[in-house]
Amino acid sequence: MPNDRLRNGMLKNGLTASALAEKLGVDPKTVERWVTQTRNPYPRYRHTIAELLNESESYLWPDALPTQRAVQISQSELVHIYPRRGAVPTDLWQRLLEHATRQVGVLVYGGLFLPEFNHRWIATLREKALAGAQVELLFGDPDGEHIAERGDAEGIGPAMSNKILNALAFYKDLRDLDNVGIYYHDTILYNSIYRFDDEMLVNTHLYGTPAAYAPVLHLRRLGGGDLFDSYVASFNRVLGKKRAVWPEH
Structure with missing residues (x-):
């Protein structure tokens, strides 16, 4: 299932998969998998992406953390x-x-x-x-x-x-x-x-x-x-x- 929130955030900020990959130091295909598949980035990447897109991690990846853990953080x-x-x-x-x-x-x-x-x-x-x-x-x-x-x-x-x-x-x-x-x-x-x-x-x-x-x-x-x-x-x-x-x- 594609991550439409991540896709829309990238489009809104004028970021292609290649451009985002360059900022993160990862392969563009990795970014494409984050967008098109149910793959969540590692925490260090999630934080940076959320900052770049001016969105919260919980909005971009609502299932990345258990609810109780998200509350504790x-x-x-x-x-x-x-x-x-x-x-x-x-x-x-x-x-x-x-x-x-x-x-x-x-x-x-x-x-x-x-x-x-x-x-x-x-x-x-x-x-x-x-x-x-x-x-x-x-x-x-x-x-x-x-x-x-x-x-x-x-x-x-x-x-x-x-x-x-x-x-x-x-x-x-x-x-x-x-x-x-x-x-x-x-x-x-x-x-x-x-x-x-x-x-x-x-x-x-x-x-x-x-x-x-x-x-x-x-x-x-x-x-x-x-x-x-x-x-x-x-x-x-x-x-x-x-x-x-x-x-x-």
């Missing part, structure tokens, strides 16, 4: 849980950013605390983009209905929109960089997501509670786990509804 992806955002070590945000080389993603309503309290945040984002990392920043639309709802829920009303505009003032100098995308979204955020390659901080949201007082999960992607990738999928769904903050850039 996903649990191991949780590095630490902090009771509130303020309990996250101050240097952890910068350290995760500095270690990222491929991808940085931020999904927030405002996230003003990052550039406001870390004077190296914007400069490091610039360095990462110039070095080839893809930087994607998603902010709540100040005129969107969900921002108004969030402001009312937190008891700050229109101040929520002002916080977003204040945050964007820090990022305006990044708007001309090729590898930086700065966007608005108008979606309900159940979590704020901060991704740094294969590590992530997820700030959960609690109704009526500012994000600063809600728990934060520190996740690290593991081959065969799907907790990290579930949040990546959520980030990508919001990214699909993006609107450029500065369209001319």
